[in-house]
Amino acid sequence: MNEFQGKRIVLGVTGGVAAYKAAELVRLLVKAGAEVDVALTAAGAQFVGSATFQALTGRRVWQALWDERMDNGMAHIDLTRGATALLVAPATADFLAKLTHGFADDLLSTVCLARDCPLLVAPAMNRQMWENPATQRNVAQLRADGVSILGPAYGEQACGETGDGRMFEAGELFEDLYASLQTKPLAGKRVMLTAGPTFEALDPVRGLSNSSSGKMGFSLARACVEAGAEVTLIAGPVTLATPRGARRVDVQSALQMHAAVLQAMPGQDVFIGVAAVADYRPRQTAAHKMKKGTDSLTIELEANPDILAEIAARPDAPFCVGFAAESRDLATYAEGKRLAKKLALVVGNLVQDGLGGDTNSVTLFDAAGAHVLPPAGKIDVARDIVAHIVRLMERHSGKH
Secondary structure, eight states, rough: OOOOTEEEEEEEEEETHHHHHHHHHHHHHHHHTOEEEEEEOTGGGGGGGGHHHHHHHSSOOOOOOOOOTTSSSSSHHHHHTTOEEEEEEEEOHHHHHHHHHOOOOHHHHHHHOOSOOOOEEOOOHHHHHHSSSHHHHHHHHHHHOOEEEEEEEEEEOTTSSSEEEEEOOHHHHHHHHHHHTTOTTTOOOEEOOOOOOOOOOOOSEEEEEEOOOSSHHHHHHHHHTTTTOEEEEEEEEEOOOOOOTEEEEEEOSHHHHHHHHHHHHTTSSSSEEEBOOOOOEESSSSSOOOOOOOOOOOOOEEEEEOOOHHHHHHOOOEEEEEEESSSSSSHHHHHHHHHHHTEEEEEEEHHHHHSSEEEOOOEETTTTEEEOOOOHHHHHHHHHHHHHHHHHHHHHTOOO
């Protein structure tokens, strides 16, 4: 994945113990193709030295307001010219106050004042400093001024206390920064997805399931958040981290997933059925662990609800997208599923290409035909699917 290929990020690092996370963030950004220029305050250098950032970026670190490397002596102006974004992480209480009131007494504060790109800050401080009315007034004013506030998180702090004020982790900042730079074609839209397998219990320890990892559904949830949607993710039994900005509902069985979908359905604009929902469940579930007996065991099964078909048939149906994971004859089965369930789009793949892995190769089936996407990581595939959904929704709305 090269999310930041061709982009230049200016990273401001101020004097907080969370500065060590900034080093990891730099590593992630560079790995994703970004050029990173670090502007390090004198206090920030007390926690992580310039040599660390220079080694990670392959570029000189900026510290002095009067740095002579700029021919015109105007590093405070030229650093953000042509930059994609300016992110300050960590942003201390002192630095937030300086930003709010327009102070420009060092390189980083002056760069922020003279910036020519979006400004984002990741607060990091003791919980009482964060809760202080002065800090809250400053944050409110920065938001009103168009500054994006990333965090803070709740958790254990370096001082030993627990509460709000902990800086987001590097991976979280990476995702939030990427999302902030994307267009928002799904802004104002509500999207619900199902993801992962279901587990149909035979007894307290055994059950029927499948090898779906949930990675495709979780990637789609993240891509929808990036596109500006309000996302509800109904997740089967998987251990994946919840995508940033999504609301997650955990379920086990197909019946639980069906109930959760119906409960969350009012007001949804898009429904994407990614989950590998079991078609059948045991007619009876044993109250206690079944013991080994004869050489064979007969289990009577009964059909589970077809969640996607039921939602698509509603008079108030949202824009519905289905998934078809097949072992053969993909085009026949996927297109058949689209027509039978009257879906706007079916995403099809062969199980050997994507089930359980980190990459996928899919074909999109809609009324205009089949559209093959190149093999890629699941998050990249997810972003392409979301872009296709947006185009289909725009065409649909244009007909009315």
